[in-house]
Amino acid sequence: MNDTITTMHAHRSIRQYGPDPIPREHIEIAVRAGQSAATSSAVQAYTAIHVTDPDKLSELAELAGPQEKVEKCGAFFVVCADTRRHRLMCERANLPYESTLERFLVGVIDATLFAQNMTLALESMGYGTCYIGGLRNDLERVDRILDLPEGIYPLYGLCAGTKAQHPIARPRLPIESILHTNGYPSDEDTMNAVGSYDETYAQYLEDRGAPRASWSEAMVSKLSRRSREELADYFTRKGASLT
Amino acid sequence: MNDTITTMHAHRSIRQYGPDPIPREHIEIAVRAGQSAATSSAVQAYTAIHVTDPDKLSELAELAGPQEKVEKCGAFFVVCADTRRHRLMCERANLPYESTLERFLVGVIDATLFAQNMTLALESMGYGTCYIGGLRNDLERVDRILDLPEGIYPLYGLCAGTKAQHPIARPRLPIESILHTNGYPSDEDTMNAVGSYDETYAQYLEDRGAPRASWSEAMVSKLSRRSREELADYFTRKGASLT
Numbered sequence: 001m002n003d004t005i006t007t008m009h010a011h012r013s014i015r016q017y018g019p020d021p022i023p024r025e026h027i028e029i030a031v032r033a034g035q036s037a038a039t040s041s042a043v044q045a046y047t048a049i050h051v052t053d054p055d056k057l058s059e060l061a062e063l064a065g066p067q068e069k070v071e072k073c074g075a076f077f078v079v080c081a082d083t084r085r086h087r088l089m090c091e092r093a094n095l096p097y098e099s100t101l102e103r104f105l106v107g108v109i110d111a112t113l114f115a116q117n118m119t120l121a122l123e124s125m126g127y128g129t130c131y132i133g134g135l136r137n138d139l140e141r142v143d144r145i146l147d148l149p150e151g152i153y154p155l156y157g158l159c160a161g162t163k164a165q166h167p168i169a170r171p172r173l174p175i176e177s178i179l180h181t182n183g184y185p186s187d188e189d190t191m192n193a194v195g196s197y198d199e200t201y202a203q204y205l206e207d208r209g210a211p212r213a214s215w216s217e218a219m220v221s222k223l224s225r226r227s228r229e230e231l232a233d234y235f236t237r238k239g240a241s242l243t
Numbered sequence: 244m245n246d247t248i249t250t251m252h253a254h255r256s257i258r259q260y261g262p263d264p265i266p267r268e269h270i271e272i273a274v275r276a277g278q279s280a281a282t283s284s285a286v287q288a289y290t291a292i293h294v295t296d297p298d299k300l301s302e303l304a305e306l307a308g309p310q311e312k313v314e315k316c317g318a319f320f321v322v323c324a325d326t327r328r329h330r331l332m333c334e335r336a337n338l339p340y341e342s343t344l345e346r347f348l349v350g351v352i353d354a355t356l357f358a359q360n361m362t363l364a365l366e367s368m369g370y371g372t373c374y375i376g377g378l379r380n381d382l383e384r385v386d387r388i389l390d391l392p393e394g395i396y397p398l399y400g401l402c403a404g405t406k407a408q409h410p411i412a413r414p415r416l417p418i419e420s421i422l423h424t425n426g427y428p429s430d431e432d433t434m435n436a437v438g439s440y441d442e443t444y445a446q447y448l449e450d451r452g453a454p455r456a457s458w459s460e461a462m463v464s465k466l467s468r469r470s471r472e473e474l475a476d477y478f479t480r481k482g483a484s485l486t
Contacts, residue, residue: 001272003246004367008276008360029244031422033251035415037359040376041465042444042458044416053425084427085420086466088434089459095467101478101485102379102471108348109398112355114421116280117251120363124247133283136345146426155352172278173287177328178357179274180292182299183389184327191331201285215285216332222284223329224338228345232486235344242344242485243475 007124012169014128015069017161022075026125030160034118039110045103046111047082048118048158049146050075056145063141064134064157074127074161078135078142079115081107083239084151097151099241104153111155122160132157139234150239168208171200250367255412257371258312260404265318269368273403277361282353288346289354290325291361291401292389293318299388306384307377307400317370317404321378321385322358324350326482327394340394342484347396354398365403375400382477393482411451414443 001009031048039045051057054071060078061070070076083103090097119129135142135157142154176185177193184190198214206212213221232242244252274291282288294300297314303321304313313319326346333340362372378385378400385397419428420436428436441457449455456464475485 002367004250005272005276005364007247008279008364011279011281013281028418028422029248031418032415033248035418035421036251036254038254038256038362038372038374039415040374041461042413043462043465044421047421047423047427049423049426051425056425085433085437086462088430089437089463090467092434093459093463093467095463097466098469100469100472101474103466105351105379105398105474106376108351109355112352113359116356116359117363119281120360121248121251124245129281131281131283133349136348149427149430152427155348170285172275172282175271175274175278178278178287178290179271180290182294182296183292184290184391184395187327187331187392190328191335194328194332216336218284219286219329220332220336220338222286223340223346224333224336226341226343229343231344231348 007120011123012128012167013130014163014165015130016164017069017073017128017159018164020074020162022127022160027075029125030118030121033121034114037113037117039113040106043086043106043110045082045086045107046114047080047152049078049080051078059145060135060142060157063138064132067132067134069130069159070132070157073159077158078146078154079111079156079158081111081153081155082151083107084149087151087239099239101242104235104240104242107153108155115158119158127160128163130159132159136228136231139231148238153235153238153240168204171204173197250363254366255371255410256373257406257408258373259407260312260316260371260402261407263317263405265370265403270318272368273361273364276364277357280356280360282356283349286329286349286353288325288329288350289357290323290395292321292323294321302388303378303385303400306381307375310375310377312373312402313375313400316402320401321389321397322354322399322401324354324396324398325394326350327392330394330482342482344485347478347483347485350396351398358401362401370403371406373402375402379471379474382474386481391481396478396481396483411447414447416440
């Protein structure tokens, strides 16, 4: 087990941070590490917006939950898929930028390869991190707060900072649920693996002092409800094509 | 610069591999490292299919380009967003699985956080890697080759293996194109940063012995053409909702 893999296993989402901001130098190291991840045909379809304005942070913290950590962490970023540069270059060349689902997907994938390297780089420097999917509660408002132009698609936030908590690790599905050979397992095998994990997960919640629930119960409660139904309209208005 | 960040900067997409397969033990280490990445509300919406069957590898290599490395690397994986488990758990509970764009996006993001950790773990063990977006040339065929059930969305491939080449690093956009504060820069600033990078990129191609082209030229040539227009139909047939 080398240092890189040890750093990965040490990952915990950190929800309480000390008051110190992250020095700009460390932020730049993390962003450059993010940029060194693979990118589809060199498109580099991503951008990170470091939010430092207290009013903007306060609004983002509110719409994301509220989640106090958005304004209380050492540095908060909004990670976006970025097709703005591509559009401007096409415009300059008098050619259309052809917006397709493929290009939207490449943006989401590219941005997330970038973000995971950036996150792991921050963790390797000793910082805690937490992705903030809660920004998708109201992307229209995120857009207004940051005054985003066409072609920029905000995806999620990223909190980072000095850790003020040391939570236990949340257990993951058994590897036989994730790694398959030449195809996907039968429904019976899939659900058998879930069954063994359900108990592990319930025990984890109990150990953490949270109400006991199996993974299935937690997932069904979440996934049987509709959520964030305005995403497609928002991304389409920003120039994405999803069909 | 610690080992983790050094490993990130050492990334090159590797397109030629030695003949040795990757030992199962190393594959499992990489998959577990992938699983230790963050996951949205513990949904773990991803799956990796290790393709070892020579006929399947040959078909995948063909549809992806052709790209010989798909069958000649040490291990080839198809990375998928996985909502199958979620659907089966909802079915067992007699509740609907509510398919939304949010859930599709979470799958793409979760799978990519997983894949980037897995990739970096492989690289930290000395292997070369290359993502294969070319699978999206024909996802219907990928689907048939792997006999994928509803709710599994193949996204891209991942080659890994011993390196049989040592390419120079492809330069990235200047950090001022990627890291912004409180908002997105003006179009003028955006295009000025592109201008300086265009020259760097053309020089890189020349140093690599490829035809000289600026980044803008390469991007415009690619992005002004439509591509992979059947993706939305395919994902929708597999149970995704994109609207």
